[in-house]
Amino acid sequence: MTHDHSDSIQRLKIVEGHIRGIQRMLEKDQYCIDIIRQIQAVGAALNKISTSLLDQHLNTCLLSAIQSDDLVEQKRVLNEITEVFETSQKI
Amino acid sequence: MTHDHSDSIQRLKIVEGHIRGIQRMLEKDQYCIDIIRQIQAVGAALNKISTSLLDQHLNTCLLSAIQSDDLVEQKRVLNEITEVFETSQKI
């Protein structure tokens, strides 16, 4: 199961640049609230990437796992979805 | 596809009592931060109920939808998972 992750990689490169920009804001001792806002913007960008990856995963790996006859594998992929959903509520 | 929701109903009854308790805290003008903490506790309890319902949904409705031959239905149930995941990050 191969995926085209070029869009997510591109978005992570932007996040990486954003993180470096926040480091510079901290080095220059810019206003804390502005820095927190930038960190929150990075968090929102990461959430979008996670959502996009989950969507891709559901339509490829999960779909083929469930359409296989491997009940253990089915249970495993379904549990993973529940687990990342649970974690997403805590971040 | 029927489910046993008795556990979730029981937990929602507890949440309902919790909400009424918070109303009384507000009526007595108790300390704001203590009230906010109680609201956050309710939020955490609701997240657990959502996670439990999602787990049940994945192992019943989603599983049977994907094992059917209805590609439109498959796509629909998968999109719903992505959507509730996306929303869970925003609450």
Add this chain to the structure above:
Amino acid sequence: MTHDHSDSIQRLKIVEGHIRGIQRMLEKDQYCIDIIRQIQAVGAALNKISTSLLDQHLNTCLLSAIQSDDLVEQKRVLNEITEVFETSQKI
């Protein structure tokens, strides 16, 4: 320090009715995803109430605590803000 919490109490009464509605959805075994969406809507409503209470708290209790000369009290109220902020990220 007294507050007018009538708006928050009103909004919590609506949340309470919403929670009872979700119990009925569960009793009728309605579609899991629709139920999860309703729980997420309650979570969003609770977040708004928390934000409103925090705003009120900052402009009353926190303000007067910081304008007092009690350094221990100042530290306590500031720590509480950090703590509810931290918890809000985890719900």
Add this chain to the structure above:
Amino acid sequence: MTHDHSDSIQRLKIVEGHIRGIQRMLEKDQYCIDIIRQIQAVGAALNKISTSLLDQHLNTCLLSAIQSDDLVEQKRVLNEITEVFETSQKI
């Protein structure tokens, strides 16, 4: 008002390395769920940095703004806290 942000800068450098690691996971087309978990770990690390910055802000900028006689400035710094609290619930 100057702050020692060396700890937050150090933690952001770790986050930056983490982000680059996730890019490599995507380039190698590693398992989607493992990648989502890594993104969620970055989100949790960013939340800790935000909390630490807020704590510092409250004990420096906010404290001095409120202890000044500038009512407009007081209102502004308090509104900012409400705003970042509100945003933190949505990420």
